[in-house]
Amino acid sequence: MAEQCSKSLNGLLGGLAQITYYQSPGITEQMLKEQLYPDLPQQDFKILHEKMVGILRSIASADMDFNQLEAFLTAQTKKQKGITLEQAEVLTKFWKTHKVKIRESLINQSKWENCLRNISWRVDLKSQSRHLDQINTPVAIMEFELGKNDQESEFLCLELEETKVNQLLKKLTEIEESISELSYTN
Amino acid sequence: MERCDSASNADTLRGRGLLGRKRCCCWTWPELSSSWLRAGLCQQIILHLECKTPGVNTLELTERLQAAGVELDLEATTALVHVTALFFRSAAQSKMSAEDLIVKLADSSNNWSKQALQVIRHVWTEQGKLIMAPEAAKHMLTVGQLVDLQWKLGMAISSDSCRSLNHPYVTMMLKVADPSGEIISRSFEMTVPQFRNFSKQFREVATALEMV
Numbered sequence: 293m294a295e296q297c298s299k300s301l302n303g304l305l306g307g308l309a310q311i312t313y314y315q316s317p318g319i320t321e322q323m324l325k326e327q328l329y330p331d332l333p334q335q336d337f338k339i340l341h342e343k344m345v346g347i348l349r350s351i352a353s354a355d356m357d358f359n360q361l362e363a364f365l366t367a368q369t370k371k372q373k374g375i376t377l378e379q380a381e382v383l384t385k386f387w388k389t390h391k392v393k394i395r396e397s398l399i400n401q402s403k404w405e406n407c408l409r410n411i412s413w414r415v416d417l418k419s420q421s422r423h424l425d426q427i428n429t430p431v432a433i434m435e436f437e438l439g440k441n442d443q444e445s446e447f448l449c450l451e452l453e454e455t456k457v458n459q460l461l462k463k464l465t466e467i468e469e470s471i472s473e474l475s476y477t478n
Numbered sequence: 479m480e481r482c483d484s485a486s487n488a489d490t491l492r493g494r495g496l497l498g499r500k501r502c503c504c505w506t507w508p509e510l511s512s513s514w515l516r517a518g519l520c521q522q523i524i525l526h527l528e529c530k531t532p533g534v535n536t537l538e539l540t541e542r543l544q545a546a547g548v549e550l551d552l553e554a555t556t557a558l559v560h561v562t563a564l565f566f567r568s569a570a571q572s573k574m575s576a577e578d579l580i581v582k583l584a585d586s587s588n589n590w591s592k593q594a595l596q597v598i599r600h601v602w603t604e605q606g607k608l609i610m611a612p613e614a615a616k617h618m619l620t621v622g623q624l625v626d627l628q629w630k631l632g633m634a635i636s637s638d639s640c641r642s643l644n645h646p647y648v649t650m651m652l653k654v655a656d657p658s659g660e661i662i663s664r665s666f667e668m669t670v671p672q673f674r675n676f677s678k679q680f681r682e683v684a685t686a687l688e689m690v
Contacts, residue, residue: 352640353639354641354642355640355642355644395640398637398639398640399634399640399645399669401637401639402637402638402639402640403647405649405665405666405667406664406665406666406667407666407667407672408666408668408672408676411676411679413679413683415683415686415687415690417690430687430690431687432683433621434683436652436664438664438666446664448622448652448654448664449621449622450621450622450623450652451621451623451624452624452683453687454684454687456624457680457683457687458684460624460627461680461681463629464677464680466629467629467631467648467677468677470631471631471648471670471673474631474646
Protein backbone atom coordinates (compact mmCIF):
# COMPACT_ATOMS: atom_id res chain seq x y z
CA MET A 293 0.00 0.00 0.00
CA ALA A 294 2.75 2.37 1.06
CA GLU A 295 4.75 1.41 -1.99
CA GLN A 296 1.82 2.21 -4.24
CA CYS A 297 1.41 5.58 -2.53
CA SER A 298 5.10 6.34 -3.05
CA LYS A 299 4.88 5.34 -6.70
CA SER A 300 1.86 7.54 -7.27
CA LEU A 301 3.44 10.45 -5.48
CA ASN A 302 6.60 10.08 -7.53
CA GLY A 303 4.46 10.05 -10.63
CA LEU A 304 2.63 13.15 -9.47
CA LEU A 305 5.86 15.04 -8.80
CA GLY A 306 7.16 14.00 -12.20
CA GLY A 307 3.98 15.24 -13.84
CA LEU A 308 4.16 18.55 -11.97
CA ALA A 309 7.76 19.02 -13.09
CA GLN A 310 6.73 18.34 -16.68
CA ILE A 311 4.04 21.00 -16.49
CA THR A 312 5.90 23.68 -14.56
CA TYR A 313 9.53 23.27 -15.51
CA TYR A 314 9.88 21.20 -18.63
CA GLN A 315 6.89 22.78 -20.36
CA SER A 316 5.77 19.48 -21.82
CA PRO A 317 2.57 19.99 -23.73
CA GLY A 318 -0.50 17.90 -23.18
CA ILE A 319 -0.13 17.04 -19.50
CA THR A 320 -2.88 18.32 -17.27
CA GLU A 321 -3.80 18.14 -13.61
CA GLN A 322 -6.85 16.08 -14.50
CA MET A 323 -4.77 13.57 -16.43
CA LEU A 324 -2.52 13.12 -13.43
CA LYS A 325 -5.49 12.47 -11.18
CA GLU A 326 -7.00 9.93 -13.53
CA GLN A 327 -3.79 8.05 -14.04
CA LEU A 328 -2.29 8.19 -10.56
CA TYR A 329 -5.16 8.67 -8.10
CA PRO A 330 -8.27 7.34 -9.82
CA ASP A 331 -9.93 6.37 -6.54
CA LEU A 332 -9.13 9.51 -4.61
CA PRO A 333 -11.98 11.98 -4.19
CA GLN A 334 -11.55 15.10 -6.28
CA GLN A 335 -11.32 17.43 -3.30
CA ASP A 336 -8.63 15.31 -1.63
CA PHE A 337 -6.64 15.23 -4.83
CA LYS A 338 -6.88 18.99 -5.08
CA ILE A 339 -5.45 19.39 -1.60
CA LEU A 340 -2.63 16.95 -2.29
CA HIS A 341 -1.88 18.61 -5.61
CA GLU A 342 -1.70 22.10 -4.13
CA LYS A 343 0.48 20.95 -1.27
CA MET A 344 2.97 19.30 -3.60
CA VAL A 345 3.03 22.23 -6.00
CA GLY A 346 3.84 24.55 -3.10
CA ILE A 347 6.57 22.33 -1.69
CA LEU A 348 8.18 21.74 -5.08
CA ARG A 349 8.08 25.45 -5.82
CA SER A 350 9.82 26.27 -2.51
CA ILE A 351 12.50 23.66 -3.06
CA ALA A 352 13.19 24.69 -6.66
CA SER A 353 13.02 28.40 -5.97
CA ALA A 354 15.62 28.15 -3.22
CA ASP A 355 17.65 25.63 -5.22
CA MET A 356 18.01 23.76 -1.95
CA ASP A 357 21.02 21.64 -1.21
CA PHE A 358 20.41 18.40 0.64
CA ASN A 359 20.95 19.81 4.11
CA GLN A 360 18.45 22.57 3.48
CA LEU A 361 16.08 20.03 1.95
CA GLU A 362 16.25 17.77 4.98
CA ALA A 363 15.56 20.65 7.35
CA PHE A 364 12.72 21.92 5.20
CA LEU A 365 11.03 18.55 4.81
CA THR A 366 11.42 17.73 8.48
CA ALA A 367 9.63 20.97 9.30
CA GLN A 368 6.88 20.03 6.84
CA THR A 369 6.36 16.67 8.54
CA LYS A 370 5.87 18.38 11.88
CA LYS A 371 3.25 20.77 10.56
CA GLN A 372 -0.42 20.16 10.93
CA LYS A 373 -1.75 19.08 7.52
CA GLY A 374 1.88 18.70 6.51
CA ILE A 375 3.43 15.68 4.89
CA THR A 376 4.14 12.16 6.01
CA LEU A 377 7.59 10.69 6.47
CA GLU A 378 7.08 8.50 3.40
CA GLN A 379 6.15 11.52 1.36
CA ALA A 380 9.28 13.32 2.61
CA GLU A 381 11.34 10.35 1.43
CA VAL A 382 9.78 10.43 -2.03
CA LEU A 383 10.38 14.17 -2.27
CA THR A 384 14.04 13.73 -1.30
CA LYS A 385 14.57 11.03 -3.93
CA PHE A 386 12.78 13.13 -6.51
CA TRP A 387 14.90 16.21 -5.87
CA LYS A 388 18.08 14.13 -6.06
CA THR A 389 17.08 13.01 -9.55
CA HIS A 390 15.65 16.24 -10.93
CA LYS A 391 17.55 19.05 -9.20
CA VAL A 392 19.99 19.78 -12.02
CA LYS A 393 17.46 19.54 -14.80
CA ILE A 394 14.93 21.76 -13.03
CA ARG A 395 17.59 24.36 -12.33
CA GLU A 396 18.62 24.39 -15.98
CA SER A 397 15.04 24.88 -17.03
CA LEU A 398 14.61 27.77 -14.57
CA ILE A 399 17.73 29.43 -15.94
CA ASN A 400 16.41 29.06 -19.48
CA GLN A 401 13.04 30.47 -18.50
CA SER A 402 14.72 33.70 -17.44
CA LYS A 403 16.88 33.98 -20.55
CA TRP A 404 15.25 36.41 -22.91
CA GLU A 405 18.22 37.57 -24.95
CA ASN A 406 19.61 36.03 -28.10
CA CYS A 407 21.67 32.98 -27.46
CA LEU A 408 24.46 31.57 -29.54
CA ARG A 409 23.03 28.45 -31.14
CA ASN A 410 26.01 27.45 -33.20
CA ILE A 411 29.35 28.60 -34.60
CA SER A 412 30.84 27.31 -37.81
CA TRP A 413 34.06 28.46 -39.37
CA ARG A 414 36.58 27.91 -42.11
CA VAL A 415 39.93 29.41 -43.03
CA ASP A 416 40.36 30.89 -46.50
CA LEU A 417 43.33 32.22 -48.34
CA LYS A 418 42.42 35.78 -49.31
CA SER A 419 43.38 36.25 -52.91
CA GLN A 420 41.24 39.20 -53.90
CA SER A 421 41.90 42.53 -52.36
CA ARG A 422 42.41 46.20 -53.06
CA HIS A 423 45.75 46.08 -51.33
CA LEU A 424 48.58 44.03 -52.75
CA ASP A 425 49.97 43.21 -49.32
CA GLN A 426 46.73 41.46 -48.35
CA ILE A 427 46.95 38.89 -51.09
CA ASN A 428 47.60 35.37 -49.91
CA THR A 429 46.83 36.21 -46.29
CA PRO A 430 44.82 33.63 -44.42
CA VAL A 431 41.44 34.79 -43.23
CA ALA A 432 38.87 33.09 -41.03
CA ILE A 433 35.23 33.14 -42.04
CA MET A 434 33.02 32.57 -39.03
CA GLU A 435 29.28 32.14 -38.96
CA PHE A 436 27.36 32.78 -35.76
CA GLU A 437 23.86 31.38 -35.48
CA LEU A 438 21.84 33.54 -33.08
CA GLY A 439 18.30 33.14 -31.88
CA LYS A 440 15.91 33.59 -29.04
CA ASN A 441 13.23 31.32 -27.65
CA ASP A 442 11.39 29.65 -30.50
CA GLN A 443 12.26 32.26 -33.09
CA GLU A 444 14.09 31.47 -36.30
CA SER A 445 17.85 31.84 -36.27
CA GLU A 446 19.70 34.82 -37.60
CA PHE A 447 23.10 34.25 -39.14
CA LEU A 448 25.99 36.63 -38.71
CA CYS A 449 28.91 35.97 -41.00
CA LEU A 450 32.27 37.55 -40.27
CA GLU A 451 35.63 37.73 -41.92
CA LEU A 452 38.50 37.84 -39.44
CA GLU A 453 42.22 38.13 -40.08
CA GLU A 454 44.86 36.71 -37.81
CA THR A 455 45.51 39.97 -35.97
CA LYS A 456 41.82 40.39 -35.26
CA VAL A 457 41.49 36.83 -34.01
CA ASN A 458 44.45 37.36 -31.68
CA GLN A 459 42.93 40.59 -30.37
CA LEU A 460 39.72 38.71 -29.66
CA LEU A 461 41.60 35.93 -27.90
CA LYS A 462 43.04 38.53 -25.54
CA LYS A 463 39.50 39.69 -24.72
CA LEU A 464 38.38 36.12 -24.19
CA THR A 465 41.24 35.61 -21.73
CA GLU A 466 40.08 38.70 -19.83
CA ILE A 467 36.63 37.18 -19.59
CA GLU A 468 38.06 33.87 -18.34
CA GLU A 469 39.97 35.77 -15.65
CA SER A 470 36.79 37.55 -14.56
CA ILE A 471 34.97 34.27 -14.35
CA SER A 472 37.74 32.78 -12.19
CA GLU A 473 37.61 35.79 -9.86
CA LEU A 474 33.87 35.32 -9.57
CA SER A 475 34.24 31.69 -8.50
CA TYR A 476 36.86 32.71 -5.98
CA THR A 477 34.71 35.28 -4.27
CA ASN A 478 31.70 32.99 -4.38
CA MET B 479 40.75 54.18 -70.10
CA GLU B 480 38.08 56.86 -70.20
CA ARG B 481 36.39 58.10 -67.08
CA CYS B 482 32.66 58.05 -67.42
CA ASP B 483 30.89 61.30 -66.84
CA SER B 484 27.57 59.71 -66.29
CA ALA B 485 26.80 60.09 -62.61
CA SER B 486 23.27 58.98 -63.35
CA ASN B 487 24.51 55.59 -64.53
CA ALA B 488 26.19 55.00 -61.21
CA ASP B 489 23.18 56.26 -59.27
CA THR B 490 20.85 53.94 -61.17
CA LEU B 491 23.09 50.99 -60.46
CA ARG B 492 23.45 51.94 -56.81
CA GLY B 493 19.74 52.50 -56.51
CA ARG B 494 19.05 49.03 -57.83
CA GLY B 495 21.46 47.61 -55.31
CA LEU B 496 23.81 46.49 -58.01
CA LEU B 497 26.67 48.80 -57.27
CA GLY B 498 28.28 48.93 -53.90
CA ARG B 499 31.53 50.63 -54.59
CA LYS B 500 31.86 54.21 -55.73
CA ARG B 501 34.98 53.74 -57.82
CA CYS B 502 33.36 51.34 -60.28
CA CYS B 503 31.33 54.02 -61.97
CA CYS B 504 34.54 55.44 -63.36
CA TRP B 505 35.15 52.87 -66.08
CA THR B 506 33.18 52.86 -69.25
CA TRP B 507 31.16 49.78 -69.88
CA PRO B 508 32.65 48.86 -73.29
CA GLU B 509 35.97 48.24 -71.57
CA LEU B 510 34.31 45.98 -69.04
CA SER B 511 32.21 44.14 -71.64
CA SER B 512 35.17 43.04 -73.71
CA SER B 513 37.22 41.96 -70.73
CA TRP B 514 34.45 39.63 -69.60
CA LEU B 515 34.41 37.96 -72.93
CA ARG B 516 38.12 37.42 -72.79
CA ALA B 517 38.70 36.45 -69.22
CA GLY B 518 35.73 34.24 -68.43
CA LEU B 519 35.55 36.42 -65.39
CA CYS B 520 32.00 35.46 -64.69
CA GLN B 521 32.92 31.81 -64.44
CA GLN B 522 35.63 32.47 -61.93
CA ILE B 523 33.43 34.62 -59.77
CA ILE B 524 30.57 32.14 -59.75
CA LEU B 525 32.98 29.42 -58.67
CA HIS B 526 34.15 31.64 -55.85
CA LEU B 527 30.59 32.44 -54.80
CA GLU B 528 29.81 28.73 -54.78
CA CYS B 529 32.68 28.49 -52.32
CA LYS B 530 34.51 26.15 -54.66
CA THR B 531 37.52 28.41 -54.72
CA PRO B 532 38.67 30.56 -51.84
CA GLY B 533 38.79 33.70 -53.95
CA VAL B 534 39.42 35.17 -57.33
CA ASN B 535 43.10 35.49 -58.07
CA THR B 536 43.08 39.08 -59.28
CA LEU B 537 46.83 39.16 -59.86
CA GLU B 538 46.63 36.26 -62.25
CA LEU B 539 43.50 37.70 -63.83
CA THR B 540 45.21 41.04 -64.47
CA GLU B 541 48.12 39.28 -66.15
CA ARG B 542 45.77 37.27 -68.36
CA LEU B 543 43.80 40.35 -69.33
CA GLN B 544 46.94 42.25 -70.17
CA ALA B 545 48.23 39.33 -72.23
CA ALA B 546 44.94 39.42 -74.13
CA GLY B 547 45.43 43.11 -74.83
CA VAL B 548 43.06 44.54 -72.23
CA GLU B 549 44.74 47.37 -70.39
CA LEU B 550 43.46 47.12 -66.85
CA ASP B 551 45.80 47.40 -63.89
CA LEU B 552 45.46 45.35 -60.71
CA GLU B 553 43.32 47.93 -58.96
CA ALA B 554 40.93 48.16 -61.91
CA THR B 555 40.70 44.37 -62.19
CA THR B 556 39.99 44.09 -58.48
CA ALA B 557 37.20 46.65 -58.75
CA LEU B 558 35.83 44.82 -61.77
CA VAL B 559 35.76 41.57 -59.82
CA HIS B 560 33.99 43.29 -56.93
CA VAL B 561 31.27 44.77 -59.17
CA THR B 562 30.63 41.49 -60.92
CA ALA B 563 30.55 39.55 -57.65
CA LEU B 564 28.20 42.13 -56.23
CA PHE B 565 25.65 41.93 -59.01
CA PHE B 566 25.77 38.13 -59.00
CA ARG B 567 25.25 38.15 -55.22
CA SER B 568 22.38 40.62 -55.53
CA ALA B 569 20.82 38.48 -58.22
CA ALA B 570 21.20 35.41 -56.00
CA GLN B 571 19.59 37.11 -53.04
CA SER B 572 16.67 38.38 -55.13
CA LYS B 573 16.50 34.98 -56.86
CA MET B 574 16.58 36.63 -60.27
CA SER B 575 16.21 34.65 -63.45
CA ALA B 576 18.86 35.11 -66.13
CA GLU B 577 16.39 37.16 -68.19
CA ASP B 578 15.63 39.51 -65.29
CA LEU B 579 19.30 39.98 -64.59
CA ILE B 580 20.25 40.97 -68.11
CA VAL B 581 17.21 43.24 -68.41
CA LYS B 582 18.30 45.01 -65.23
CA LEU B 583 21.88 45.34 -66.45
CA ALA B 584 20.79 46.54 -69.88
CA ASP B 585 18.44 49.06 -68.25
CA SER B 586 21.22 50.42 -66.11
CA SER B 587 23.55 51.23 -68.96
CA ASN B 588 23.56 51.49 -72.74
CA ASN B 589 27.09 50.30 -72.90
CA TRP B 590 26.52 46.61 -72.41
CA SER B 591 27.30 44.81 -75.60
CA LYS B 592 24.99 42.03 -76.79
CA GLN B 593 27.82 39.54 -76.46
CA ALA B 594 28.54 40.54 -72.86
CA LEU B 595 24.89 40.16 -71.91
CA GLN B 596 24.80 36.78 -73.62
CA VAL B 597 27.81 35.60 -71.66
CA ILE B 598 26.15 36.68 -68.45
CA ARG B 599 22.87 35.04 -69.44
CA HIS B 600 24.67 31.81 -70.23
CA VAL B 601 26.73 31.74 -67.04
CA TRP B 602 23.77 32.68 -64.86
CA THR B 603 21.49 30.10 -66.46
CA GLU B 604 24.05 27.34 -66.10
CA GLN B 605 25.46 28.14 -62.71
CA GLY B 606 23.34 30.79 -61.03
CA LYS B 607 21.03 28.22 -59.47
CA LEU B 608 23.95 26.75 -57.55
CA ILE B 609 24.48 29.95 -55.65
CA MET B 610 20.78 30.60 -55.26
CA ALA B 611 20.34 27.58 -53.02
CA PRO B 612 19.13 28.87 -49.63
CA GLU B 613 22.34 27.86 -47.83
CA ALA B 614 24.56 29.70 -50.27
CA ALA B 615 22.48 32.88 -50.57
CA LYS B 616 22.26 33.20 -46.84
CA HIS B 617 26.03 33.28 -46.58
CA MET B 618 26.66 35.72 -49.30
CA LEU B 619 25.62 39.26 -48.78
CA THR B 620 26.30 39.30 -45.09
CA VAL B 621 30.01 38.66 -44.79
CA GLY B 622 31.05 41.54 -42.62
CA GLN B 623 34.08 42.81 -40.83
CA LEU B 624 34.10 42.74 -37.06
CA VAL B 625 34.47 46.31 -35.87
CA ASP B 626 34.23 45.76 -32.13
CA LEU B 627 33.46 43.14 -29.53
CA GLN B 628 32.29 44.18 -26.09
CA TRP B 629 31.55 41.86 -23.23
CA LYS B 630 29.95 41.73 -19.85
CA LEU B 631 30.01 39.10 -17.13
CA GLY B 632 26.74 39.15 -15.24
CA MET B 633 25.18 37.23 -12.41
CA ALA B 634 21.48 36.50 -12.40
CA ILE B 635 20.57 36.54 -8.72
CA SER B 636 16.89 35.70 -8.78
CA SER B 637 13.89 35.69 -11.02
CA ASP B 638 10.15 35.46 -10.65
CA SER B 639 10.31 31.69 -10.92
CA CYS B 640 13.44 31.16 -8.89
CA ARG B 641 14.58 33.19 -5.90
CA SER B 642 17.97 31.60 -5.82
CA LEU B 643 19.15 31.62 -9.41
CA ASN B 644 22.83 32.52 -8.78
CA HIS B 645 23.69 32.02 -12.37
CA PRO B 646 26.72 33.67 -14.00
CA TYR B 647 26.46 34.44 -17.70
CA VAL B 648 28.50 36.20 -20.37
CA THR B 649 26.87 38.72 -22.70
CA MET B 650 28.64 39.79 -25.87
CA MET B 651 27.93 42.65 -28.19
CA LEU B 652 29.33 42.41 -31.70
CA LYS B 653 29.55 45.43 -33.97
CA VAL B 654 29.84 44.34 -37.58
CA ALA B 655 30.38 46.41 -40.71
CA ASP B 656 28.53 44.85 -43.62
CA PRO B 657 29.90 45.19 -47.18
CA SER B 658 28.06 48.46 -47.72
CA GLY B 659 29.77 49.96 -44.70
CA GLU B 660 26.68 49.98 -42.51
CA ILE B 661 27.37 48.99 -38.92
CA ILE B 662 25.00 46.57 -37.26
CA SER B 663 25.19 45.33 -33.71
CA ARG B 664 24.03 42.08 -32.24
CA SER B 665 24.20 40.88 -28.68
CA PHE B 666 23.86 37.40 -27.27
CA GLU B 667 24.12 35.63 -23.95
CA MET B 668 26.08 32.51 -23.02
CA THR B 669 26.30 30.35 -19.95
CA VAL B 670 29.81 29.78 -18.61
CA PRO B 671 30.15 26.34 -20.24
CA GLN B 672 28.90 27.77 -23.53
CA PHE B 673 31.44 30.57 -23.25
CA ARG B 674 34.22 28.06 -22.60
CA ASN B 675 33.22 26.20 -25.74
CA PHE B 676 33.17 29.51 -27.63
CA SER B 677 36.72 30.27 -26.44
CA LYS B 678 37.87 26.82 -27.44
CA GLN B 679 36.52 27.27 -30.97
CA PHE B 680 38.27 30.62 -31.29
CA ARG B 681 41.55 29.08 -30.24
CA GLU B 682 41.05 26.41 -32.89
CA VAL B 683 40.52 29.15 -35.48
CA ALA B 684 43.72 30.88 -34.36
CA THR B 685 45.66 27.65 -34.65
CA ALA B 686 44.24 26.97 -38.11
CA LEU B 687 45.22 30.47 -39.25
CA GLU B 688 48.75 29.99 -37.98
CA MET B 689 49.11 26.75 -39.84
CA VAL B 690 48.22 28.16 -43.27
